[in-house]
Amino acid sequence: MSATDTANINRNRAIDVALKVYIVLGYAFVFAPIAASFVFSFNSDRFPSIPLGHFSLEWYQAVASDPLVWQGLRNTLFVGVTVGIVATALGFGAAYTDYRYRFFGKQIYLALALLPPTIPVIILGLAMLAYLSRINLSGNALSVIIAHVVICAPFAMAIIRLRLSQMDPDLEAAAWNLGASEWAAMRHVIVPFAKPAILGALFITMAVSFDEFAIAWFVSGLNETLPVKVLGFLQGQVSPRINAIGTFVFVTSMSLVILAQLLLTGRGQKARPAADE
Amino acid sequence: MKNDALVSFEGVVKRFGDFIAVQRMDFEIAKGEFLAIMGSSGCGKTTTLRMLAGLDAPTEGVIRLSGKPINDLPTWSRDTPMVWQSLALFPFLNVIENVEFALKMRGVGKAERRRRAEQWLDRMQITEFAGRNISQLSGGQRQRVALARSLVVEPEILLLDEPLSALDAALKVRMQSVLKNLQRETGITFVYVTHSQSEAFSMADRVVIMSRGKIEQIGTPQEIYRTPRTRFVADFLGSSNIFTGKVAAAGDGVVTLDTPSGPLKLASPDASLRAAVGQTASLTVLDTKTNLAVTPRTGQGVNAIPVRMIGEEFIGATATIYLETREGQEIRIQKSHEELANLPLEIGREFEAYWSFDDGHLVMEQ
Numbered sequence: 001m002s003a004t005d006t007a008n009i010n011r012n013r014a015i016d017v018a019l020k021v022y023i024v025l026g027y028a029f030v031f032a033p034i035a036a037s038f039v040f041s042f043n044s045d046r047f048p049s050i051p052l053g054h055f056s057l058e059w060y061q062a063v064a065s066d067p068l069v070w071q072g073l074r075n076t077l078f079v080g081v082t083v084g085i086v087a088t089a090l091g092f093g094a095a096y097t098d099y100r101y102r103f104f105g106k107q108i109y110l111a112l113a114l115l116p117p118t119i120p121v122i123i124l125g126l127a128m129l130a131y132l133s134r135i136n137l138s139g140n141a142l143s144v145i146i147a148h149v150v151i152c153a154p155f156a157m158a159i160i161r162l163r164l165s166q167m168d169p170d171l172e173a174a175a176w177n178l179g180a181s182e183w184a185a186m187r188h189v190i191v192p193f194a195k196p197a198i199l200g201a202l203f204i205t206m207a208v209s210f211d212e213f214a215i216a217w218f219v220s221g222l223n224e225t226l227p228v229k230v231l232g233f234l235q236g237q238v239s240p241r242i243n244a245i246g247t248f249v250f251v252t253s254m255s256l257v258i259l260a261q262l263l264l265t266g267r268g269q270k271a272r273p274a275a276d277e
Numbered sequence: 278m279k280n281d282a283l284v285s286f287e288g289v290v291k292r293f294g295d296f297i298a299v300q301r302m303d304f305e306i307a308k309g310e311f312l313a314i315m316g317s318s319g320c321g322k323t324t325t326l327r328m329l330a331g332l333d334a335p336t337e338g339v340i341r342l343s344g345k346p347i348n349d350l351p352t353w354s355r356d357t358p359m360v361w362q363s364l365a366l367f368p369f370l371n372v373i374e375n376v377e378f379a380l381k382m383r384g385v386g387k388a389e390r391r392r393r394a395e396q397w398l399d400r401m402q403i404t405e406f407a408g409r410n411i412s413q414l415s416g417g418q419r420q421r422v423a424l425a426r427s428l429v430v431e432p433e434i435l436l437l438d439e440p441l442s443a444l445d446a447a448l449k450v451r452m453q454s455v456l457k458n459l460q461r462e463t464g465i466t467f468v469y470v471t472h473s474q475s476e477a478f479s480m481a482d483r484v485v486i487m488s489r490g491k492i493e494q495i496g497t498p499q500e501i502y503r504t505p506r507t508r509f510v511a512d513f514l515g516s517s518n519i520f521t522g523k524v525a526a527a528g529d530g531v532v533t534l535d536t537p538s539g540p541l542k543l544a545s546p547d548a549s550l551r552a553a554v555g556q557t558a559s560l561t562v563l564d565t566k567t568n569l570a571v572t573p574r575t576g577q578g579v580n581a582i583p584v585r586m587i588g589e590e591f592i593g594a595t596a597t598i599y600l601e602t603r604e605g606q607e608i609r610i611q612k613s614h615e616e617l618a619n620l621p622l623e624i625g626r627e628f629e630a631y632w633s634f635d636d637g638h639l640v641m642e643q
Contacts, residue, residue: 173332174365176352178426179382184353188378192369 034250041243048240059244069245072229076210079141079225083148084206090149091156091201096190098157099164100172114154124151125218132219139221147219148209155208156201159264163197164190196263203260207253283308283434283466284329289338291324291490298324300490302338308433311460311467313481315474317513321490322470326436329468330359343433353382358427359436362443364419366411366426373398373407376425383430397425417448424459434466441476453480474514478502486510508559508640517561518608521642524553532639534560537604538582543637550639557642564611566636569598569620570629581631584608586624598622600630 040048044056063069094113098106116124128147132138137146171193175185191198213227220228226249233242284306291299299321306312314322327333328340331352339346347355358379367375376394385393398404401421406414414422420440427435437456441449457480460467471477477484478498486493486501486509493513494506505511511519522536527550534541541560573581584600587607591597596617598610608630620628 168363168365170361170363170365171367173352174359174361175367175378175382177330177332177357177359178379179353179430180378181351181353184382188382189367192367195369 034246037243037246038250040240041247043240046240048243059240062239063241063244063248066241069226069229072224072226075141075144075220075223076226079144079148079216080206080209082145083152083209084202086145087149087152087205087209088156088160088198088201090153091158091205092160092194092198094153094157095161095164096186098161099167113157116151117154121151121212121214125215128215129218138219139223141220141223143219143221144216144223144225147215148212151212151215152205152208156205159201159204160194160197163194163264167193200260200264203256203263207256207260210256211249211253281308282306283343284468285341286325287339287341289325289328289335289340291321291328291333292336297490299328299335302492304485304492304495306434306466306468309464309466310482311457311469311480312483312485313469313471313477314485314487315471315477316487317472319489320487322472322487323438325487326359326438326468326470329434330357330436331355332359356430356432357434357436358430358432359438360423360427360440362439364423364440364443366419366422368411370411371407372403372409372411372414372422375411375422376429378426379430394425394429397429401425416444417452420444420452421455424456428459428463428465431463432465434468437467437469439471441471442473449476456480486513488513503563504638505561505640508642511559511561511640516565516611517563517638518567519559519561519640520606521557521559524550524556524558527551527554531634534558534639536560538602538606541580541582541637542634543580543639544578544634545639553641559640559642561638561640562632562636564597564609567608567610567630567632569600569610569612569617570631571620573629578634579631580634580637581629584628584630586622586626586628588624589622600628 036048039052041059042055042057044053044058098110103109125147128143128150129138132143132146137143167190172185172189175189176182180188211227213225213231216225217228217231224232226245230242230245230249233239233245282305286302286304289299289302290297302325314325316322324333328335331347331350331354335348340348342355342357367378370378373391373394376397377390380390380393395404395407398407401424403418403421403425406418406422411419411422423440441452444452453476456467456469459465460480469477469481481498483495484498484501485495488509494501494510496506501510502514502516505514505517508519508521511517520534520536520538520541522534522541524532525535525540526533527545528548530544530546531542532545532550534543543560569584570581573583582602584602586598587601588599589596590599591614595611595613598612598617600608600610602608610630
C-alpha cells in the first residue's frame, strides 16, 4: 500500500474542508494587504478607494520618470548583488568550518555566527551608524553593504549548513583518497554537492538585502536604497506611486525567494533506485 | 617474505585521546595477496585500514609501502584507493564521471580518461549504466561502480572496508566471487576488512584476526580454522567445542588436561609442554570432528564424555546437534544427514560424545 493510500484512510470530510479553509484564510490574511497595494497600483484614482477607477499605468510611468527612483533602484541592485555574493561566501566558510572541524568553543562560535538577525534592527542600525561614521565609512553604498552582510551572512550559513549536514561524511575523505587535494575536493565535491544550497543562499540573501529598510535608513546617507526612497515618498505625500514601487519590490523579492525554494527542494525529488539486479 | 612485502606495519600504535584503538601492531602484507582483517566492531580493524589509506595517522610506529615509510604522506599522494562501507559515490556525478574522478584528479586528459573509465565499466559489466545517476542504480550496481572508481588508477593495493555489508545474502555471495576473480586476474593486493567469517574465509589467502586493538592470529583460513592460537580465536570462530582446565601431564606425545568433564587427552608432539604442567589451557575440537554414539566408547586414543541432547538445527545438507555435558556446558556437533541417520535423535536423550586424541588441539591460556 502506498503512502497516499494510507493517508486517505480515516479522513473526516468536515475536518478536511475546515483545514483547507483555514489555510486559505491564513494566506488571505498574509497577502490581502499586498494584493490591495498591487490592485491600487493599477488604479487611476489619486486615493485608494472603492469603487475603483479605470485601469492605468500612470503611477508606474510617474515612478519610471523619477530619476531619484532610478538612482535608488541602481543602489538597491548594486548593494543586493554584492551583499548576496559576499554574505554567501562568508556563510559557506562558516558552514564548512562547522561541518569539517571539531574544536573547543564550537557552540559559542555557532551561537555568535547566528546571532546578528536576533538583534533588533533599530539597535543594529544605530550601532552600525555610530561605528561606521567613526571609521569614516558611513553615508555611502559601501556602508549599506557592510551592514547588510552582517545580517545576511547568518542566513546563508544556516542554509548551507543544513545541506552539508545531509552529506555522507565519507564523501570528502573519499575524494582525498582518490587523489584530490583539500582544495580540489572542495572544488569538485563540497561545492558541487552544496550547489543548490549555495545558489539558494545567494538569492535569499539578495532578497533580504533588497527589502531591508531600517538599517539602510540609518547608514545609507544620500545613497538611498529603494525601500528608503519609499519612506521618503510616504513622508512627503501619500501617493499611489508607492503602490507601484511596492509591487515591483514585492515581485522581485518573491521571485528570488521562489527561485531559491525551487533550488533547495528540487534535489529532494530524485528518481527511485532501480530494483536490485 | 621480507622481499615481497608490499606493506609492513612496524610497532604501529593508534590512540584517540585515552582510547587505544590499535596497540603495537607488527605484520606484513605480501604483494598480490588477498588479506582479510577480521574482528568484531571496535576491534581496530577499520582504524588499521584507515591508517594504511592515510586517513588516520599512527600515534607511534612506522607503516611502509614498498619499503618507504608513508606515515607523513597525505592520502591524496598515496596510491591506496579504498572501497567504503557506505560506498561514498558522488551523487552529483553520473556513473562514468564517478569512475573518471581519480584520473581527473591526477591530471589525465579528457579523452584518455574516458577511454580508461570505459574499460573498467566494461570489465565490471556496467557499461550500459555509464550515463545514469547513482540514485538510479541498485545496490549491486553501485558496488561495481565503487570498485571501478577505485581500480581505474590501477593501484598496487586496494583497500576494502566491509563493502558487501549492505547487500542481501545472495548478492553477497555473487559479489564475493566477483571480488576474488578480480583479485586473481589483476594481481592487485586486496586488504579486506570484515566482521563476517564467511566472507573472510571464502576469499582471503590469509586472515588477520583482531580483538581489542591486538592481532590474535594471522594465518591461512585452514590454519586458523584447524589450529586456533588463542582461546579468543577459537571462541570467535565458533566452530569448535572448547574444554578448559589445567595441564595434568605431558609427555610421550600425549597431553592430559584436567577439565570439569574429567581428564581429556590430546596428541601433541611438542616436548616443551612438559613445562606447562599445572598451567591453564584449553582443548579445542572442531564440531565436525566431534562424534556421537549411543553406547559408551572406551576405545584407544579416544576422549568420551556423557552428554544430553538439548536441540537440533538443520541447515541445508548438514545438521547441528546441541548437547549439554553433565556440568552444564553446551557442546555442538555438526554432521551430514547421512551420518546422523542411525542415531535415535531425540531431545533429552543421553549420548556419548567422543573424538580422537589426534583431533584435539591445545590452546594455552595467555
